[in-house]
Amino acid sequence: MIHIMGYIKCAALEETGYVVLDRYNQELDPQEWLDIEYVDWKSSGDTRFAPLASKDGEIECNGFWHGKNPRTDKDGVWIESQVAKAPHLTARAKEPGANVGRCRVIELQPNTYADCLYNLHQDDNNRLNPDGTGWVVRGFFNLTDDKDSYFVLRENRTDPSGETRIALPAGAQLIIDTQRLWHAAAHYGTEPRYCLITSWESGPELDAYIEKYHGRSRVESVDVPQEILDAGQAEQSRRIAARAAALAARGQAEKVAMSEA
Numbered sequence: 103m104i105h106i107m108g109y110i111k112c113a114a115l116e117e118t119g120y121v122v123l124d125r126y127n128q129e130l131d132p133q134e135w136l137d138i139e140y141v142d143w144k145s146s147g148d149t150r151f152a153p154l155a156s157k158d159g160e161i162e163c164n165g166f167w168h169g170k171n172p173r174t175d176k177d178g179v180w181i182e183s184q185v186a187k188a189p190h191l192t193a194r195a196k197e198p199g200a201n202v203g204r205c206r207v208i209e210l211q212p213n214t215y216a217d218c219l220y221n222l223h224q225d226d227n228n229r230l231n232p233d234g235t236g237w238v239v240r241g242f243f244n245l246t247d248d249k250d251s252y253f254v255l256r257e258n259r260t261d262p263s264g265e266t267r268i269a270l271p272a273g274a275q276l277i278i279d280t281q282r283l284w285h286a287a288a289h290y291g292t293e294p295r296y297c298l299i300t301s302w303e304s305g306p307e308l309d310a311y312i313e314k315y316h317g318r319s320r321v322e323s324v325d326v327p328q329e330i331l332d333a334g335q336a337e338q339s340r341r342i343a344a345r346a347a348a349l350a351a352r353g354q355a356e357k358v359a360m361s362e363a
């Protein structure tokens with residue numbers, strides 16, 4: 103017997119693994135991300151998170167496969183106290199009409215391109231996702247106006263060829279297959295970056311949303327001087343080697359994937 107395995111995916115994400123949507127007019131909205139409640143949750147840098155929807159409706163950030171009623175990153179439970187403080191953000195996450203899993207605001211402290219390369223990781227959105235249902239991807243809506251910051255995407259963690267760097271002004275809107283692409287943000291400046299991250303199920307609703315906001319599967323990379331790119335690449339190699347050596351010294355195998363964001 104042959105089992106045909108597969109998930110429903112968005113065609114728009116097939117080529118590059120990402121789309122950039124039209125920019126949102128963020129300036130019109132209140133800064134709701136300053137009002138909601140954050141929890142310490144280290145993921146790919148110096149971060150905290152404010153969940154709007156979580157596995158059980160609590161203000162916590164665990165993967166949905168933990169604890170009772172384990173499941174993939176779908177059917178997130180909206181957190182009343184947070185939603186009340188962030189109605190615009192909630193509405194934006196619900197706008198596509200696709201199933202929402204985790205929905206949360208990340209707070210990321212400033213870092214560098216080299217930090218970002220070391221922080222590159224793939225998400226585990228589709229653990230426990232039943233075959234034949236929609237593949238879980240993530241939306242990233244930049245909230246703060248981070249003019250010098252950019253999102254880095256790679257097909258391979260350590261291979262700089264084909265790297266894409268996407269600008270992160272206020273209102274930048276990306277949808278990324280974060281289980282396929284290695285990703286992290288390089289965030290320059292003195293203030294934290296805030297970004298709304300939503301897990302959506304792929305399907306006709308998300309297709310229509312991407313089309314409505316003119317999703318583009320290729321954008322020009324943010325220009326970064328070659329010497330910074332080279333120094334970042336060298337630093338990534340050094341840190342990965344140092345971590346492998348430290349783990350080996352403790353008699354552990356290196357974990358292939360870094361902590362899941």
Ligand SMILES: [Fe+2]
Binds near residue numbers: 223224280285362363
């Ligand atoms: Fe991630």
